[in-house]
Amino acid sequence: MKTMGIGELYLVEPKRFPDPEADVRATGAVDVLQRASVVGSLDEALNGCVFAVAMSARQRDLGPAVGQPRETVARLLVEAGEGQVALVFGNETVGLSNEDVLRCQAAVSIPTDPAFSSLNLGSAVQLLCYECRMTAFAGRPPVAGQGVTPFASPAATxxxxxxxxxxxxxxxxxxxxxxxxxxxxxxxxxxxxxxxxxxxxxxxxxxxxxxxxxxxxxxxxxxx
Amino acid sequence: MKTMGIGELYLVEPKRFPDPEADVRATGAVDVLQRASVVGSLDEALNGCVFAVAMSARQRDLGPAVGQPRETVARLLVEAGEGQVALVFGNETVGLSNEDVLRCQAAVSIPTDPAFSSLNLGSAVQLLCYECRMTAFAGRPPVAGQGVTPFASPAATxxxxxxxxxxxxxxxxxxxxxxxxxxxxxxxxxxxxxxxxxxxxxxxxxxxxxxxxxxxxxxxxxxx
CATH class of the missing domain: 1.10.8.590 (Helicase, Ruva Protein; domain 3)
Structure with a gap:
């Protein structure tokens, strides 16, 4: 999330926190972990949020319609004009409960290959944060070296x-x-x-x- | 890559292969590793390819212009109509050499936050494979002509x-x-x-x- 310019992390009832293994895995993003808010419930995490999107691999019976990442993130950013918004992820093993999904106003699924859909949590977070950055910068976020002309010498006449x-x-x-x-x-x-x-x-x-x-x-x- | 429906992996001079740690990390995608082609050089990996995109965090002096993921992947899929295409990644530590980048016809960079741009290799692969899948199934396939040269004869390998x-x-x-x-x-x-x-x-x-x-x-x- 830090690579995509997102820094506000809420952890709901983490098993261990702080956790040396998490610190090691975070490498240069340890500051995000250190600033993370640890809360006791999803309600607490979403306190003050105007719009929350649940990551959900499947449609829940009563849950919001599961959308594509790009369209869902576009809506998330529109809602961000109104107040705080959130992306909500479940744990690696079982994902979000139906109750959790029902606390969110939208749901999103990453269109993996149906033959092998087991995207891990880190990858799912990475992809959605990337979509946020791409959408926030209207599809053209700054790329290192861009704006530098690829042509080293003047064009021939x-x-x-x-x-x-x-x-x-x-x-x-x-x-x-x-x-x-x-x-x-x-x-x-x-x-x-x-x-x-x-x-x-x-x-x-x-x-x-x-x-x-x-x-x-x-x-x-x-x-x- | 398997979650995004991509299965053809070439490894250029891997330090260890097969590697028990790689197998463990691959979890359900061990078949991709088992079918991977191990080759001695990038040339060998690109043999028969008509278009290769180098992952490059920065613009190289003489390298191809570094593009955004979405537009570059759109072009990659157009070129895939001509023959085999490739995404080329360097290793986790130092990335691709200038020589390697010069063997590719295009380069791509992921627009990370300049304040923290250290995307790891796995994440970069995940994001580009995701863009391939999104673009391939977007329902509006990229059209030759937009920044892409329509070819009169088959592209050279x-x-x-x-x-x-x-x-x-x-x-x-x-x-x-x-x-x-x-x-x-x-x-x-x-x-x-x-x-x-x-x-x-x-x-x-x-x-x-x-x-x-x-x-x-x-x-x-x-x-x-």
């Missing part, structure tokens, strides 16, 4: 690109790979390839360097 | 692409343009360029044809 194509054609003709009398679709295909790549100026220089080196070898001389 | 890079290196070395003793950043730059283009099989044939023609001229003979 049209004339630079054309210079490369002429150079390539010269070399291909000299080596006999390309016959200007019977051009076929070779040149358009190469334009399509390098057009997709959106060549940079440095890359043009590298490609023309390769071509020039070939020409010095074969003694055809460089031509722009 | 990783081994075909590696064959081209070896061929190119051979020619560049023979002509003196590339000095294997002082490689600099030439090869990564070329990988980045052609990685962006997402080569097709026909294009590989054209490019290798150009290289071979050069070699017959200079009398170096062809080498794959």
């Amino acid at each position: 049209a004339d630079e690109t054309e210079g490369f194509f002429r150079h390539l054609e010269t070399v291909m003709t000299a080596t006999g790979f390309f016959n200007p009398e019977q051009p076929g679709r070779l040149l358009p295909k190469l334009r399509r390839l390098f057009g997709r790549a959106r060549l940079e100026r440095d890359e043009i220089n590298i490609l023309r360097g390769i071509l020039s080196a070939t020409q010095s070898q074969t003694g055809h001389g460089r031509k722009g | 990783a081994d075909e692409t590696e064959g081209f890079f070896r061929h190119l290196e051979t020619v560049m070395t023979a002509t003196g343009f590339f000095n294997p003793e002082q490689p600099g950043r030439l090869l990564p730059k070329l990988r980045r360029l052609f990685g962006r283009a997402r080569l097709e099989r026909d294009e590989i044939n054209i490019l290798r044809g150009i290289l071979s023609a050069t070699q017959s001229q200079t009398g170096h003979g062809r080498k794959g």
